[in-house]
Structure formats: structure tokens, C-alpha cells
Amino acid sequence: MSEPATTVTLKDVAEAAGVSVGTASRALSGRGDLTRGTRERVAEIARTLGYERSSGPRGRPTTLDPRLIEFVLGSFDDAWTDAMTTGAREAAFRLGFDLVLTLDRPDPSDDWPTRVATRRPTGVVIGIIRPTASQLAQIRGLRIPIVLLDPMSDPEGELASVGTTDWQGGYDAGAHLAGCDVERFAVVTGVPRYRFGRAREEGFRQAIAELRPDAEIAHVDSRWTDSPLTADLMKLVTDKSRVGVFACNDEMALAVYRAAARAGKRIPEDLSVVGFNDEPRAASSRPPLTSVHQPLRDMAARAIELVPELRRHDDAVHDRIELPCTLVVRGSTRPR
Amino acid sequence: MSEPATTVTLKDVAEAAGVSVGTASRALSGRGDLTRGTRERVAEIARTLGYERSSGPRGRPTTLDPRLIEFVLGSFDDAWTDAMTTGAREAAFRLGFDLVLTLDRPDPSDDWPTRVATRRPTGVVIGIIRPTASQLAQIRGLRIPIVLLDPMSDPEGELASVGTTDWQGGYDAGAHLAGCDVERFAVVTGVPRYRFGRAREEGFRQAIAELRPDAEIAHVDSRWTDSPLTADLMKLVTDKSRVGVFACNDEMALAVYRAAARAGKRIPEDLSVVGFNDEPRAASSRPPLTSVHQPLRDMAARAIELVPELRRHDDAVHDRIELPCTLVVRGSTRPR
DNA sequence: TTGTATGCGTTATCAC
DNA sequence: GTGATAACGCATACAA
Numbered sequence: 001m002s003e004p005a006t007t008v009t010l011k012d013v014a015e016a017a018g019v020s021v022g023t024a025s026r027a028l029s030g031r032g033d034l035t036r037g038t039r040e041r042v043a044e045i046a047r048t049l050g051y052e053r054s055s056g057p058r059g060r061p062t063t064l065d066p067r068l069i070e071f072v073l074g075s076f077d078d079a080w081t082d083a084m085t086t087g088a089r090e091a092a093f094r095l096g097f098d099l100v101l102t103l104d105r106p107d108p109s110d111d112w113p114t115r116v117a118t119r120r121p122t123g124v125v126i127g128i129i130r131p132t133a134s135q136l137a138q139i140r141g142l143r144i145p146i147v148l149l150d151p152m153s154d155p156e157g158e159l160a161s162v163g164t165t166d167w168q169g170g171y172d173a174g175a176h177l178a179g180c181d182v183e184r185f186a187v188v189t190g191v192p193r194y195r196f197g198r199a200r201e202e203g204f205r206q207a208i209a210e211l212r213p214d215a216e217i218a219h220v221d222s223r224w225t226d227s228p229l230t231a232d233l234m235k236l237v238t239d240k241s242r243v244g245v246f247a248c249n250d251e252m253a254l255a256v257y258r259a260a261a262r263a264g265k266r267i268p269e270d271l272s273v274v275g276f277n278d279e280p281r282a283a284s285s286r287p288p289l290t291s292v293h294q295p296l297r298d299m300a301a302r303a304i305e306l307v308p309e310l311r312r313h314d315d316a317v318h319d320r321i322e323l324p325c326t327l328v329v330r331g332s333t334r335p336r
Numbered sequence: 337m338s339e340p341a342t343t344v345t346l347k348d349v350a351e352a353a354g355v356s357v358g359t360a361s362r363a364l365s366g367r368g369d370l371t372r373g374t375r376e377r378v379a380e381i382a383r384t385l386g387y388e389r390s391s392g393p394r395g396r397p398t399t400l401d402p403r404l405i406e407f408v409l410g411s412f413d414d415a416w417t418d419a420m421t422t423g424a425r426e427a428a429f430r431l432g433f434d435l436v437l438t439l440d441r442p443d444p445s446d447d448w449p450t451r452v453a454t455r456r457p458t459g460v461v462i463g464i465i466r467p468t469a470s471q472l473a474q475i476r477g478l479r480i481p482i483v484l485l486d487p488m489s490d491p492e493g494e495l496a497s498v499g500t501t502d503w504q505g506g507y508d509a510g511a512h513l514a515g516c517d518v519e520r521f522a523v524v525t526g527v528p529r530y531r532f533g534r535a536r537e538e539g540f541r542q543a544i545a546e547l548r549p550d551a552e553i554a555h556v557d558s559r560w561t562d563s564p565l566t567a568d569l570m571k572l573v574t575d576k577s578r579v580g581v582f583a584c585n586d587e588m589a590l591a592v593y594r595a596a597a598r599a600g601k602r603i604p605e606d607l608s609v610v611g612f613n614d615e616p617r618a619a620s621s622r623p624p625l626t627s628v629h630q631p632l633r634d635m636a637a638r639a640i641e642l643v644p645e646l647r648r649h650d651d652a653v654h655d656r657i658e659l660p661c662t663l664v665v666r667g668s669t670r671p672r
Numbered sequence: 673t674t675g676t677a678t679g680c681g682t683t684a685t686c687a688c
Numbered sequence: 689g690t691g692a693t694a695a696c697g698c699a700t701a702c703a704a
Contacts (some may be wrong), residue, residue, distance in 0.1 A: 009675065009676095010675065010676065019696080019697090020696070020697050020698075021676080021677095021697095021698095022676090022677080022678080022696080022697065022698075022699090023695085023696060023697075024676095025675095025676060025677055025678085026677085026696090029676090029677075029679080031678080032368060032369050032678080032695090032696090033367060033368050033693095033694055033695055033696075034694095034695070034696080035694085035695065035696095038696085065454065065455075067451060068436075068455075076425060076426050077426055077431040081425075082422055085422075085425060085697080086418055086420065086421075089412060089417075089421065089437055090412050092437075093409075093412040093437075093439045094412070098436055098437060098438045098439065098451060099436070099437045100404075100434055100435070100436045100437075101425055101428075101429075101434060101435045101436075101437065102434045103429045103434065105432075115403060118401065119401075119404075119455065121363055175682090202586060205675080237458060247565075252680090275569070303537075324675090344693090345690090345691065346691070346692065347691080347692095355680075355681090355689090356680065356681050356682080357681095357682065357692080357693095358680075358682075358683095358692095358693080358694090359680055361692060361693055361694090362693090364679085365692095365693075366694095367693085367694085368679090368680090368694090369677090369678055369679055369680080370678095370679070370680080371678090371679065372682095374679080399693090399694075517674085580679085633679075
């Protein structure tokens with residue numbers, strides 16, 4: 001059964017699906033009045049035939065809802081989401097947009113790009129979740145600009161992204177700990193190893209290498225959220241020497257707190273701890289946690305502002321924008 | 337020129353506009369692919385002919401985007417908006433909806449119901465702003481359920497609404513102040529006089545009438561936001577007797593703080609002050625402000641939850657739901 | 673030209 | 689039956 005090598009056209013899809021070309025166009029572009037069933041049937045046939053709609057921008061450019069921006073979120077009840085939605089909302093409203101908050105749900109039959117296709121926003125900001133190549137392709141096929149916000153991994157293609165100076169933040173944390181009353185160091189990273197985690201760790205190691213070149217750096221693998229008190233973690237805090245710990249987020253830093261409490265160690269007398277993110281609970285923990293503050297609201301605002309810029313400049317802006325993070329020194333570290 | 341008394345039908349509008357009935361329907365309902373020009377022309381002619389689309393639900397019910405709820409906001413950078421959007425987002429995501437945040441902009445050519453019509457959400461939650469009768473009619477014409485959240489005035493028609501126990505909150509504030517070391521009382525209300533302001537004042541007066549029937553109650557008119565130090569306010573704090581002040585929101589309570597500072601009066605020694613809303617700055621003011629805490633996040637969540645209930649029960653739910661507010665006693669009041 | 677998007681008419685369907 | 693909407697086809701407007 002040899003397939004013809006010619007490119008599959010919209011007409012082929014339409015004939016196979018038994019609908020008109022116009023209907024097929026609407027089914028794949030998300031516009032107009034169509035039954036859910038018809039839309040899915042056409043989409044299914046287009047997939048099986050291997051139809052590619054990205055053969056260059058053909059026809060009139062798709063008109064998008066010029067007043068709408070979509071913000072795709074990975075979770076809905078954490079400090080990150082709170083700060084980011086506040087910043088995004090303020091920026092969107094200031095620029096005259098409305099803002100759709102969309103949850104990336106695990107159910108594969110409920111993919112967020114499908115919902116984006118029906119709404120046709122003028123831009124999509126993707127927060128922290130790791131979009132699949134297929135999801136990105138769907139959005140690009142609709143000619144909707146994409147901005148990645150604080151991405152977990154390096155983007156596949158050339159995409160605009162907004163983040164923070166993770167490497168520098170790690171470096172600052174390391175420089176601060178290097179000046180503390182400690183004999184050795186440890187870095188707690190999460191698994192899986194996200195890009196921001198790697199950057200923070202590298203910055204930290206660079207600072208220690210420069211300022212305390214002879215000091216040892218232990219490495220502890222933890223998890224980003226729900227950090228359990230692993231054997232590695234307990235081993236870290238039961239060591240006799242005074243250790244300066246850099247945890248790549250506050251959650252893991254507070255796991256160090258718990259481990260230290262169980263081992264009967266005091267912070268900052270026996271252990272100096274630096275976190276990352278400066279979540280609200282960092283300031284209210286006991287002792288208050290020294291942490292690297294990310295300008296989350298400004299980052300989200302900048303991501304929103306990029307949307308109209310991307311449209312104006314004909315999608316020529318593929319920069320990564322990094323806003324500076326700053327070390328906030330509190331009581332969990334004891335300078336020498 | 338006598339107009340025929342028969343009701344204007346969609347066909348009349350279509351003929352006058354020179355389009356088909358289907359096109360006219362789409363123009364007025366916001367659906368389908370239409371030129372901006374055509375849509376506005378048809379809408380204009382429908383207005384001049386006095387076409388009413390609310391002649392009862394005829395025809396197939398309008399299909400709405402079943403996964404979308406719209407949240408209309410009046411401002412975008414205050415504590416109320418922050419708490420409400422957080423609660424609304426969490427509830428919407430939990431129930432499987434996406435959430436559009438929409439700003440009620442003053443520009444009349446940029447009315448939010450127009451944008452709602454193009455998005456066709458499955459429900460609209462209106463936060464604190466005072467919607468016009470025309471705006472409400474437009475949304476009802478689309479058969480989209482409406483929930484009012486913390487409305488400023490009593491709703492025009494029979495609309496579902498979510499609020500807090502303002503009267504009881506005022507009563508609790510009054511009862512607390514009645515037990516304070518004060519000789520007379522004052523209530524600071526805002527102009528214009530919103531429904532929640534009236535309820536709070538009435539509850540307060542009731543408590544004083546019951547518990548300190550002989551005490552005098554002064555009345556000070558201020559403004560809800562940007563409370564200036566009016567002559568009335570200065571007069572209140574320069575009085576020689578110790579006075580218990582109930583301000584109908586925290587903003588105005590902090591204006592009392594400023595007035596007291598200027599007059600050289602101490603809180604709570606010379607003046608006991610109770611606010612309303614328990615905004616974040618209430619706890620961090622000096623002295624920490626005793627205030628009535630509203631469960632803003634829960635209120636917003638409840639409003640979101642009402643949307644699917646309204647659809648299921650065939651729009652039969654016209655309740656007003658009131659969630660309890662609670663007095664938080666801090667350092668701005670001195671019990672006897 | 674050819675492939676695609678879009679404006680609007682047509683028709684079946686649905687609530688009253 | 690009648691008013692109205694939903695779903696789809698046709699014809700045209702564009703961009704490559």
C-alpha cells in the first residue's frame with residue numbers, strides 16, 4: 001500500500017471527512033460554528049492523513065481576538081501562581097487586554113491548545129509548565145505568538161521567554177554562604193533537574209570555587225515539592241562540621257529545617273541555610289529564611305508586555321529576558 | 337408617522353439591514369464569522385427599530401462555551417481584587433473551568449458585555465462594580481447566568497448574589513466598641529452610600545442602642561478610598577472625650593489614624609478604632625487595626641460554584657448567599 | 673494558479 | 689405554525 005508522495009492538502013482532508021473545504025478549514029482553525037463531533041472527526045482524519053498546516057502562512061492571516069491574552073498555568077494554589085497571576089492581570093489590564101487563566105490538565109482528551117483554538121487569543125503566555133512539541137506546534141499553527149514564562153527547560157525552538165537571573169542568584173547565595181561561619185558546603189537540588197535548578201547550582205558552585213576554593217561541596221538530591229526527609233538529607237545535617245546549605249527552592253530549604261530539628265541541630269549556629277524564591281513563608285519561618293527573591297510579578301508583567309511587541313515586530317523578537325533576582329538576608333545564615 | 341404596534345421581529349431587522357435572518361441573528365448574538373461593520377450596522381438598526389430580543393427564550397438555546405466563566409472586575413491593583421481573583425481562580429480550576437478576567441473600563445465604546453458576547457462564557461460573575469441595567473439586559477439576552485459578587489447596591493432584578501454578613505459584622509464591631517473604654521461613639525461611612533455600607537452602619541447602631549442606649553453616636557461622611565482629612569474627621573478626633581470609632585472600611589479607619597496623629601491623640605488610649613475588610617495592611621499598621629474580616633476568597637469561590645448550579649437548576653436559584661465575617665481584635669481598641 | 677480563510681445565505685432543528 | 693438559532697456550503701478574497 002504505497003501512499004502518494006504528494007503533500008496532503010486541505011481538500012483531501014475535506015473529501016475524506018465528507019465535508020466542504022470551508023468546513024475543514026474551520027475545523028482545524030477553531031473558528032466559526034461547528035459541532036464538537038465534526039471538529040474532532042476532521043481533526044482525527046487530518047492526523048491520520050498526515051496533513052500539515054504549517055506549510056508556510058497561506059491565505060489571509062487568521063484573525064485573532066485582539067483583546068485577549070491566554071495565560072496557561074500548571075497548578076492553582078501555590079505562591080508562584082498567586083504572584084504570577086497578579087502580575088499578569090495588572091499588566092494585561094493596563095495594556096487593554098482581558099486575560100484568560102487556563103489550567104494545563106493532565107487529562108489528554110482535555111488539552112489546553114484545543115481550548116485556546118476556540119478562543120483565539122492574540123497571544124499565549126505559558127507559565128512554568130513544560131509544553132510538548134505538539135502543543136507548541138498547534139499554537140504556532142494558529143499563528144498565535146508564544147511567550148514562555150520561567151520555563152523549566154530550554155525551549156525547543158526559538159521562542160521568546162522571560163525568566164530571572166538564576167545563575168547570578170545562585171552565585172550571590174554562594175558568595176553569601178562563603179562569608180558565613182561554616183566549614184563545608186552543600187547544595188540541595190531537585191529531581192528532575194530543571195534548567196533553572198541547574199543554573200542556580202552552577203552559579204553557587206562558581207562562587208564557592210572562587211571564594212573558598214578548598215572547601216568541599218556535598219550534593220543532595222531532593223524533590224521540588226513535598227520534599228521528604230531522605231537519608232541523604234539526614235546525613236547532611238547529622239555531620240559534625242558546620243555546613244552552609246544552598247537549597248534551590250524554599251520548599252527544600254524548609255525540609256532542611258525539619259531535618260535539622262529532628263537531628264537536634266540549630267540554625268544558624270550549626271547550619272546556615274539559603275533558599276530560593278522568597279515565598280511568603282520564608283519571612284515567617286523560624287528562623288526567618290535567607291532566600292533569593294525572584295521578581296515574579298514583574299516577570300509575569302514583562303511576559304504579557306511581550307505579546308503586543310511580538311505582534312508589532314512581526315515575530316522577530318526571540319530574546320530571553322532575564323530580570324534580576326536579589327538575595328534577601330535573614331536569620332538563617334550567620335556571617336563570620 | 338405612526339409606527340405599527342406589532343412587535344419588531346428579527347426578520348424586520350434583517351430586511352431593514354439588507355441581510356439574511358441568520359446573519360442578523362449572528363450579529364446580535366455575537367456568534368460566527370461576521371465583519372465588524374456588518375455586526376455594528378445590524379445592531380444599530382435593531383436599536384432604531386426597537387427590537388427586543390428578550391421576548392422569552394425562543395428557539396434552540398444559545399450554546400455557550402461550556403468550559404469558560406467570565407469574572408468582571410472594577411479595578412486591578414487592590415487587595416480586594418487580589419483576594420477575589422485568587423478565590424475565583426481556584427474554584428474555577430477545581431470545577432474544570434477556565435476563567436477570563438475582564439476589566440470594566442470607563443470608555444463607553446469599550447463595554448464589557450460586547451467582549452462577553454464574543455466569548456460566550458457559560459456564566460458571568462460580576463465583582464463589586466455596579467452594572468447598568470442595559471449591561472445586565474445584554475448578558476441576560478444571551479441567556480448567560482449572572483452572579484453578583486459583593487454588590488454595591490441591591491440588584492435590579494432577581495439575580496443570584498454572594499456577599500457577607502455586613503449587618504452582623506457591623507453589630508459585632510459595635511458590641512466590641514461598646515465594651516471599650518470610651519464615652520461616646522462615631523461611625524465613619526463612605527459617600528456614596530453603598531448597600532454594604534448601610535448594612536454595616538445599621539448593625540453598628542443596633543449594637544450601641546442595645547448595649548449603650550444612652551451614648552451618643554456621631555456620624556462622619558468620608559470617602560471609600562483616598563479618604564481625605566476632612567474638617568469633620570479632624571473635629572471627631574480633637575474632641576476631649578474618649579470616642580469609639582467604627583469605620584466602614586480599613587481605608588477610612590487609617591484616615592482616622594492619620595487624623596489622630598495630626599491631633600496628637602493616641603490609639604487606643606484616647607481613641608478606639610475598628611475597621612472593616614481586614615486588608616493585609618490592617619495587621620501591619622501601628623497599632624495593628626482591629627477589623628472585621630471578610631472571607632473574600634471563599635465568597636469568590638462560592639460565586640463561581642453558583643454558575644453550574646444556576647445552569648442545572650434552570651435559573652431557579654435567585655438566592656442571596658451570605659458568608660459570615662468575623663471580628664479580628666488587635667491593638668487599636670482597648671477593652672474596659 | 674492554488675491553497676486557505678472568511679462573510680454570509682440556506683436549511684434543518686428546536687422551543688414555544 | 690412561528691421566531692430564532694446552529695451547522696454547514698458556497699463563493700469570494702487573499703497570499704504565496
